Amino acid sequence: MKSFDEAFRANLRDLLVWRRDVRRFRNEPLPDGALERLIETACLAPSVGLSQPWRFVIVDDPARRQAVIEDFTACNADALTAYAGERAARYATLKLAGLKEAPGHLAVFADRGTEQGHGLGRRTMPEMIEYSVVTAVYTLWLAARAEEIGMGWVSILDPAHIRRILDVPEGWRFIGYFCLGYPQAESDAPELERAGWEKRSCAQTFIYRR
Numbered sequence: 013m014k015s016f017d018e019a020f021r022a023n024l025r026d027l028l029v030w031r032r033d034v035r036r037f038r039n040e041p042l043p044d045g046a047l048e049r050l051i052e053t054a055c056l057a058p059s060v061g062l063s064q065p066w067r068f069v070i071v072d073d074p075a076r077r078q079a080v081i082e083d084f085t086a087c088n089a090d091a092l093t094a095y096a097g098e099r100a101a102r103y104a105t106l107k108l109a110g111l112k113e114a115p116g117h118l119a120v121f122a123d124r125g126t127e128q129g130h131g132l133g134r135r136t137m138p139e140m141i142e143y144s145v146v147t148a149v150y151t152l153w154l155a156a157r158a159e160e161i162g163m164g165w166v167s168i169l170d171p172a173h174i175r176r177i178l179d180v181p182e183g184w185r186f187i188g189y190f191c192l193g194y195p196q197a198e199s200d201a202p203e204l205e206r207a208g209w210e211k212r213s214c215a216q217t218f219i220y221r222r
């Protein structure tokens with residue numbers, strides 16, 4: 013049986029502790045083939061019925077990238093209007109995407125129409141398709157961090173508009189847009205915590221018993 017030793021387990025925990033949502037990137041390109049390699053690793057993720065419903069769109073086209081940046085700018089300005097007072101002032105100071113600086117742009121979709129997996133496991137819970145794609149996203153996030161590549165999740169976007177900008181097939185549901193590149197700094201604490209937006213709670217808070 014393939015086994016993993018104590019040193020590996022400690023390294024794995026370090027990887028989990030030091031993975032960050034990254035919005036501040038160095039001005040340095042990613043090596044050729046880096047995104048494709050990370051996507052290959054992401055495809056090792058679990059998926060309902062082995063449906064592999066993830067669809068990765070590498071966005072290189074400058075006009076499409078610019079359109080995504082403009083969509084983010086509009087959605088973020090709109091999001092700000094939902095806050096008032098001190099919370100609004102604080103929101104306005106947050107950096108919530110590194111779209112302009114990141115060398116890598118990746119959009120991820122879930123193909124609800126896929127026949128792969130023959131429907132297994134999604135009869136009563138069709139949303140398992142989206143959950144499966146999120147497992148691939150997290151796999152990619154960790155694999156990237158293991159290569160010192162930072163990734164940031166951008167969700168402050170209009171999904172229908174993003175689907176139009178990227179001209180993807182009907183039936184692909186937008187899961188998220190990701191910035192990838194080398195981080196300016198590393199930390200074992202989330203940026204939102206460091207910015208005073210929210211505190212991370214301890215695991216005990218989330219455990220219930222019945």
Ligand SMILES: Cc1cc2nc3c(=O)[nH]c(=O)nc-3n(C[C@H](O)[C@H](O)[C@H](O)COP(=O)(O)O)c2cc1C
Nearest residue numbers: 031032033107108109165166167168201202203204
């Ligand atoms: C589903 C999802 C959507 C997110 N969307 C955004 C986003 O639009 N902008 C942003 O700055 N961070 C976004 N994040 C990152 C979270 O803010 C971040 O994961 C959280 O603050 C914890 O920080 P950490 O990932 O560095 O541990 C998102 C994270 C997840 C899981």
